[in-house]
Every structure is written in structure tokens, then in C-alpha cells.
Amino acid sequence: MSTLPPSLRWDPAGPALVLLDQTKLPGQEVFLTLTDPAEVIEAIKALRVRGAPAIGLAAAWGLVLAVHRTPGADRQSLDNGFASWYALLLESRPTAVNLRWALERQASVWKALSPSASRAVSLQTLTAEAARLHAEDEAVCLQLGENGLTLLKAGSGVLTHCNAGAIATARWGTALAPLHLGQERGFDFKVWVDETRPLLQGARLTAWELGRSGVDATLICDNMAASVMAAGKVNAVVVGCDRVAANGDVANKIGTLGLAVLAQHFGIPFYVFAPTSTLDLTTANGGAIPIEERKATEVTSLFGSAPTAPADTKVFNPAFDVTPAALVTAIVTEKGILRAPYETALRQVLLG
Amino acid sequence: MSTLPPSLRWDPAGPALVLLDQTKLPGQEVFLTLTDPAEVIEAIKALRVRGAPAIGLAAAWGLVLAVHRTPGADRQSLDNGFASWYALLLESRPTAVNLRWALERQASVWKALSPSASRAVSLQTLTAEAARLHAEDEAVCLQLGENGLTLLKAGSGVLTHCNAGAIATARWGTALAPLHLGQERGFDFKVWVDETRPLLQGARLTAWELGRSGVDATLICDNMAASVMAAGKVNAVVVGCDRVAANGDVANKIGTLGLAVLAQHFGIPFYVFAPTSTLDLTTANGGAIPIEERKATEVTSLFGSAPTAPADTKVFNPAFDVTPAALVTAIVTEKGILRAPYETALRQVLLG
Numbered sequence: 001m002s003t004l005p006p007s008l009r010w011d012p013a014g015p016a017l018v019l020l021d022q023t024k025l026p027g028q029e030v031f032l033t034l035t036d037p038a039e040v041i042e043a044i045k046a047l048r049v050r051g052a053p054a055i056g057l058a059a060a061w062g063l064v065l066a067v068h069r070t071p072g073a074d075r076q077s078l079d080n081g082f083a084s085w086y087a088l089l090l091e092s093r094p095t096a097v098n099l100r101w102a103l104e105r106q107a108s109v110w111k112a113l114s115p116s117a118s119r120a121v122s123l124q125t126l127t128a129e130a131a132r133l134h135a136e137d138e139a140v141c142l143q144l145g146e147n148g149l150t151l152l153k154a155g156s157g158v159l160t161h162c163n164a165g166a167i168a169t170a171r172w173g174t175a176l177a178p179l180h181l182g183q184e185r186g187f188d189f190k191v192w193v194d195e196t197r198p199l200l201q202g203a204r205l206t207a208w209e210l211g212r213s214g215v216d217a218t219l220i221c222d223n224m225a226a227s228v229m230a231a232g233k234v235n236a237v238v239v240g241c242d243r244v245a246a247n248g249d250v251a252n253k254i255g256t257l258g259l260a261v262l263a264q265h266f267g268i269p270f271y272v273f274a275p276t277s278t279l280d281l282t283t284a285n286g287g288a289i290p291i292e293e294r295k296a297t298e299v300t301s302l303f304g305s306a307p308t309a310p311a312d313t314k315v316f317n318p319a320f321d322v323t324p325a326a327l328v329t330a331i332v333t334e335k336g337i338l339r340a341p342y343e344t345a346l347r348q349v350l351l352g
Numbered sequence: 353m354s355t356l357p358p359s360l361r362w363d364p365a366g367p368a369l370v371l372l373d374q375t376k377l378p379g380q381e382v383f384l385t386l387t388d389p390a391e392v393i394e395a396i397k398a399l400r401v402r403g404a405p406a407i408g409l410a411a412a413w414g415l416v417l418a419v420h421r422t423p424g425a426d427r428q429s430l431d432n433g434f435a436s437w438y439a440l441l442l443e444s445r446p447t448a449v450n451l452r453w454a455l456e457r458q459a460s461v462w463k464a465l466s467p468s469a470s471r472a473v474s475l476q477t478l479t480a481e482a483a484r485l486h487a488e489d490e491a492v493c494l495q496l497g498e499n500g501l502t503l504l505k506a507g508s509g510v511l512t513h514c515n516a517g518a519i520a521t522a523r524w525g526t527a528l529a530p531l532h533l534g535q536e537r538g539f540d541f542k543v544w545v546d547e548t549r550p551l552l553q554g555a556r557l558t559a560w561e562l563g564r565s566g567v568d569a570t571l572i573c574d575n576m577a578a579s580v581m582a583a584g585k586v587n588a589v590v591v592g593c594d595r596v597a598a599n600g601d602v603a604n605k606i607g608t609l610g611l612a613v614l615a616q617h618f619g620i621p622f623y624v625f626a627p628t629s630t631l632d633l634t635t636a637n638g639g640a641i642p643i644e645e646r647k648a649t650e651v652t653s654l655f656g657s658a659p660t661a662p663a664d665t666k667v668f669n670p671a672f673d674v675t676p677a678a679l680v681t682a683i684v685t686e687k688g689i690l691r692a693p694y695e696t697a698l699r700q701v702l703l704g
Contacts, residue, residue, distance in 0.1 A: 203652065203665075219666065220669075222549065223574040226610030227609060233682040261614055265617065300571070302660075306656050308558065315570065
């Protein structure tokens with residue numbers, strides 16, 4: 001039985017945003033009750049909430065808290081409060097596309113308010129839009145799960161990387177959505193979880209999340225995936241993505257490319273789960289996607305360990321890699337399952 | 353300039369075995385001065401010395417110390433001392449083939465002593481044999497380096513996994529031998545070092561060893577190898593091995609198989625360095641090689657870190673994997689470079 005708690009939920013009684021502090025996992029399950037937009041910004045900056053959809057939702061609820069906290073009932077005060085917190089929330093994670101998008105949704109309903117709208121009506125409008133965003137994300141993820149389940153046989157071995165999970169979204173997750181949903185429907189998957197160096201999202205988050213959902217999950221080091229595949233224990237690989245280029249190339253957590261090559265070698269389908277919001281027709285191909293390099297200490301000291309390499313060791317620490325479309329069996333979106341040629345399929349699903 | 357110290361050396365003045373304590377790397381370079389065979393056994397058991405050849409040499413020198421420590425000069429006392437320490441040294445790492453082999457070499461010269469051999473002559477004989485074993489291992493590794501260098505162009509990018517290094521042997525190492533030797537000859541390799549989860553031999557040992565040798569080495573997480581290869585930065589992969597089966601299948605540190613698949617995909621040669629002592633014609637193929645599974649905590653807690661996964665997480669932790677011969681470009685031995693069909697090449701090199 002699933003005992004997986006939501007990563008974030010709105011408590012109207014507070015009012016407050018109740019947020020799972022993901023930095024405390026897997027050791028502790030700590031829920032923060034945030035009643036002030038400054039606390040939401042701190043939570044985003046400190047990665048207490050992570051995953052593009054979850055960050056966007058936290059920011060949308062943050063704006064609701066902002067207006068709650070804004071003194072005065074006149075339009076000018078309310079507009080000023082909204083605008084200043086909007087700016088602060090927007091810069092809490094500058095590169096997060098969903099963050100901007102969620103804030104813009106709130107700005108859009110805010111601007112549509114009548115100049116005579118009361119404080120209560122303004123709050124009601126923002127609250128309703130945040131709830132709508134929340135419900136929309138949950139619906140998208142559920143549909144990713146439904147679509148994904150059509151690709152996976154009951155009893156399958158499924159390997160996943162990083163955390164494309166429920167706690168990164170409103171609920172269900174992206175690549176993990178079919179696993180949670182399958183668990184509710186007795187699919188009895190056997191899931192292999194890459195620990196996902198250097199930040200161990202697989203070990204810290206996915207192993208925890210699948211465990212709470214009751215899924216049969218086994219943790220491995222990233223370099224063990226080939227052995228598990230060679231032993232015939234993997235029937236499908238499911239991963240999320242950060243961006244899909246117009247030709248179907250996929251940017252995702254470092255290690256994804258290697259898995260895709262292994263999957264092809266061992267004849268295992270490789271499925272990328274991508275809400276249509278991550279499809280980016282303005283990026284021609286993977287070569288045009290900038291890859292962030294992160295600091296050496298992520299590699300040379302781990303989760304509070306002693307240094308694991310000599311102090312002067314040179315380190316290369318790319319956060320993402322690009323998997324060429326040719327290695328992707330299908331891209332699962334909430335609007336359907338896309339197959340090669342992706343150039344055409346992606347345009348069709350986005351432009352109709 | 354190389355400032356790489358020997359992993360172990362004999363100090364006749366002690367007499368003592370001076371041993372690099374590899375458990376203290378990379379934080380500290382501690383050299384132990386062992387004057388008693390019990391200390392050698394402790395060092396082997398506690399993995400202060402690791403790598404099959406280095407363990408064998410430590411044991412061979414341990415027998416020299418044993419006879420130094422044996423009271424009495426009569427043949428019976430000396431034989432008893434030798435036999436009892438022989439047994440204790442042999443069981444210090446029960447599965448190590450080189451350990452048994454090195455001890456048997458000492459037993460062989462011991463048995464050939466005349467019944468009237470003095471204590472001094474007995475010691476001289478054992479000391480000479482240990483020195484011979486040491487010199488032989490160094491010569492084998494040097495030849496692995498020479499042979500390996502014929503496969504690598506100056507300026508190449510070379511990727512390696514685990515520590516098939518100088519500190520696992522008398523000197524030079526196996527897969528790392530051409531890199532150390534190349535450094536002395538201005539080959540200017542650019543080496544990529546897999547950290548090698550779960551025990552981080554790459555980060556802790558290889559990064560340290562290559563650094564001390566002056567080699568340009570960059571540490572990566574295992575799951576970054578695909579990215580580095582895709583970027584065209586790897587011209588060859590070099591790995592050691594624990595055992596080569598009669599058909600050319602190779603057992604080596606977990607993660608080797610995945611690298612071999614990636615190398616094939618990216619058109620990069622994959623070289624296995626194997627002293628002929630690791631060639632095992634009695635094992636038909638990789639399927640017949642037992643793969644040790646190790647404890648979960650190696651994966652879920654790292655180098656003194658806090659637990660990185662929930663306490664009840666299932667873990668699969670194989671210590672080795674098997675790379676099929678078809679993925680191996682060449683097997684480099686001290687007697688020459690072997691190419692497919694390996695069945696024939698391996699028989700020829702061993703049986704002439």
C-alpha cells in the first residue's frame with residue numbers, strides 16, 4: 001500500500017504551503033509549514049523543493065502567501081506587494097523554465113482582475129489559479145503514467161535513473177508515474193534504481209519514494225546497470241528529461257546517455273517521459289543544449305564523507321548529458337507516445 | 353616528474369617490509385615498517401596492501417620475516433616456524449591466487465635446502481627468492497607497459513576504471529603501466545579516471561597514483577564516461593582484469609562491462625591488461641566465473657558518509673562483471689598482444 005506523501009500541498013486553514021523538505025531525505029521526513037513567501041523562496045533556493053514542476057507550484061503558492069502577507073486592502077498596495085514578491089520568486093532559481101511559466105500564469109489572472117477587485121476576490125483568484133496549476137500538473141503526470149503503462153508488461157524489470165518522481169511534481173512524477181500507477185493496479189514491477197552520482201537522487205529520493213509507494217525496488221550503483229541488463233533482468237528503461245530538442249535529442253541527468261547506449265546494445269526499449277512543456281522546438285538538436293558543469297566537491301566529497309580523492313585532483317562534473325534521438329525508443333508525453341521520426345512527431349503533438 | 357613511491361619495499365637493515373598503507377589514501381601517505389609476520393598478516397587482512405601481485409609479494413616477504421623471528425637455529429625449529437607462518441599467511445586472504453602462488457614459490461626453495469643448511473643460508477635463500485618474485489613482477493608489469501604503449505598514440509585521451517595500478521603490483525601496474533611509462537617518455541596522455549563505485553578505487557587510488565606520477569588525470573563519476581566518449585575525448589580504454597577465461601571473456605571490477613559496451617558504440621578500442629598469470633584456460637567462459645556479491649552498506653554509506661538511502665532499501669552489489677570477448681579489442685600480456693580469436697591466441701601464449 002502506498003504511504004507516499006505529497007511533496008507539497010496547500011493548507012487553507014493556515015493559510016500555508018506544506019512542503020516536504022527533500023534535503024532531509026532519506027534520513028528524515030520533515031514537512032515544513034510555510035506561511036510567508038520569503039520562506040518559500042528560501043525553500044526553493046536551498047533545494048528543499050526540487051523538480052521543475054514542483055518548484056513552479058511552490059512559487060505559484062508563494063504568490064498566494066505574498067498577497068496574504070501584503071498589508072493594506074487598496075489596489076495599489078496589493079499590486080505593489082504582488083509585483084515585488086513576483087520578482088523575488090522569479091529570481092529564486094533563475095534558470096527554471098517552469099518557475100517563470102507558473103508565475104506568469106498567476107500574473108495573467110492578476111492582471112485580469114478588475115481595478116475594483118477586493119482583497120478577498122484577489123486572493124480567491126490567485127488561490128484558484130494555483131490550485132488549477134496543481135491539478136493540471138497532477139493530470140499531466142497521471143496521463144504520463146497511463147500512457148507509460150501501455151508500454152510495460154506486468155512483472156517487468158524496469159530500470160530508472162535520477163528522480164523523475166512524484167516528489168518532483170504535484171503527484172505521480174513523470175518517468176516514475178507508470179511505476180506508481182502500476183503498483184496500484186498490481187503490475188508487480190521489479191524496479192532497478194541507479195543511485196545517480198554525484199548527487200545520489202536515485203538512492204536518496206527514488207529509492208525512498210518507490211519504497212513508500214510499495215514498489216519492489218533495488219538500488220544499484222550506476223556502473224552495475226550493464227550487469228543487470230546482461231543478466232536479462234531489465235525489460236525497459238524509463239527516464240525523465242530536462243529538455244527535448246526539435247529532432248528528438250534528449251537532455252537529462254548525467255548518466256542517461258550511457259544507459260541509452262547499454263539499452264540499445266542489450267535490445268532493451270528506452271523510454272523518455274516528457275510532459276509537452278519540456279518539448280522545445282526552438283532548440284534544433286542536442287548540440288545546441290548548454291550543459292551545466294558543477295563544482296568538483298560534488299564528486300570528491302559525498303553526503304558528508306571525508307574527501308574521496310586527493311585535494312588537487314582535476315574533476316569534470318557535467319550535470320547533464322544529451323542522448324541522441326536514435327537511441328530513444330519512444331518519447332512518452334501526456335498527449336500520446338511519440339516515435340521516430342521525432343522531428344515530425346514533435347511538431348505534430350505541439351502544433352497539431 | 354614522478355614522485356610515486358613503491359607500494360612495498362624490503363629494507364634489509366631492519367630487516368623490515370616497508371608498506372604503503374592504502375587504507376589511508378588519498379588523505380594520508382602512511383608507510384608502515386613491518387618487522388613481524390603477524391603484522392604482514394594484519395596488513396593483508398585489513399587491505400592495507402591490495403592488488404593480487406602486491407599481496408603475493410607481501411606474503412613472500414612475510415615468510416622471510418617469519419624465519420627471522422623464529423627462535424632456534426636447528427633445522428626442526430626453522431621448519432616448524434616456516435610451516436606455521438606459511439599456513440597463517442596463506443589463510444590471510446583465502447581466495448587470492450597470487451598469494452598461494454608466491455607462498456608456494458617460497459616453499460619450493462625452502463624444501464630444496466639441504467638438511468644441514470644453516471639459519472643464515474636459509475634466510476639468504478628465502479630473501480633471494482622474495483627479491484626474485486619482486487623483480488619478476490616488476491619486469492612483467494614493465495613489459496605490459498611496453499606492449500601497451502605500442503597501442504597508444506602520444507597525446508591520446510585514455511580512460512581507465514578501478515586501480516590496475518603500480519600500488520597493486522611491485523611497480524608500474526598493469527593497465528596503468530603504459531600510462532606511467534608513457535609519462536616518462538613524454539607521451540602526454542590525457543587520462544580520464546572513473547571514480548569506480550562503490551569502493552572508489554579510481555578516486556582514492558588511481559587519481560592519487562597518476563597524480564604522483566605527473567600524469568594529466570581528470571576524475572569523473574562512472575556515469576560520465578559516455579559523455580566524455582561522445583565528446584571525442586577518449587581514444588582508448590585500458591582496464592586490468594581478475595581473470596580471463598579460455599574463450600577471452602574477462603572478469604574485472606564492476607563497471608568494466610558497461611565501459612566495453614560504450615567503447616564499442618563509440619568506436620573506441622578497449623584494451624584489457626592481463627599478466628599471463630591471470631589467464632585461466634580451465635575456465636571455459638565468463639559464465640563459469642563466480643561473481644562475488646558484497647554487502648549493501650558499501651553502496652548505502654560511502655567513505656564515512658551519512659546513509660545515502662533509506663535503511664530498508666534492497667541493494668544489489670556485485671563486485672565484478674564479465675565482459676564478453678567480442679567487446680575486447682586486444683588482451684595485452686607481458687608475452688605479447690593477443691587478438692581474437694582468443695581461444696587460439698590464449699592457448700598459444702600459454703602452451704606455446
